[in-house]
Amino acid sequence: MDDFEDKDEGWIHAIFAVLRNEVVAVPPWDSMMEQLDQAVVDQRFKHPNMDQMSNVFLSGVSKLGRIRFFEKKPQGDDDE
């Protein structure tokens, strides 16, 4: 978004996906941390250049959270 982005930005943005109507639920904090830690490990396999790792993490963590770990909201199921 802007220069305010940092590591925590990804977590919080992912959690708020439920209010953006992108997912129907978010997991408990501990569970999400565990799963997202694993996602970082997975990303290392895809991105062996460790120098790039922080950028991959910062830009991708919220997408990872949405795509891989959250139950996605069915299309057309909007409560508004």
Place this chain on the structure above:
Amino acid sequence: MTLPQTPDAELVVLVKLKNAQGKLAYGVLVDRHQPWVFRLLKNLLQTPDAEEVKQETFITAWLDIAKLLFNERFRGWVRGIAVRGAYRRYRRAELEKRNEGQVDLNPISSPLEDSLESDNAVRVVLERMDYVYREVLVLRYVEELSVSEIAETLGLGESATKMRLLRARELFKVHYVEVTRG
């Protein structure tokens, strides 16, 4: 091009005429923008008042449309009206509670089970937070505004906005861990 396909800025030009076509154009703008305005207000207020404040927002926008200097910025302008309206409603509700002796000095004591069962942990946490922190979190992570856009909406400087956002995130994390760990 029919009105529903017309960009905001062109619709605003029509609305400013305040004639029959302007009313039709405003109807299109309301249809286009009311879903996100309602979402914003619902997340800010966490009460059924959101619908009423939404109506007030669009009435104010209609009455004050001449004050919108840059027609292409209709969305941001309406957002500002909605955010200010939400804050006024929040303050009024707090005053009413205080007058009735119902101020909740310990919001953490509010019941959580029903909300958690419906996967509403995020909303529960927002309800626990001070309004100013809830407000900045909603603008950042639901409306996905930049720091400068938030600063403009709230009438704050960018440094003050960043500080408020950092504090809000810290508090949110503490409450979210607490809520989701039960």
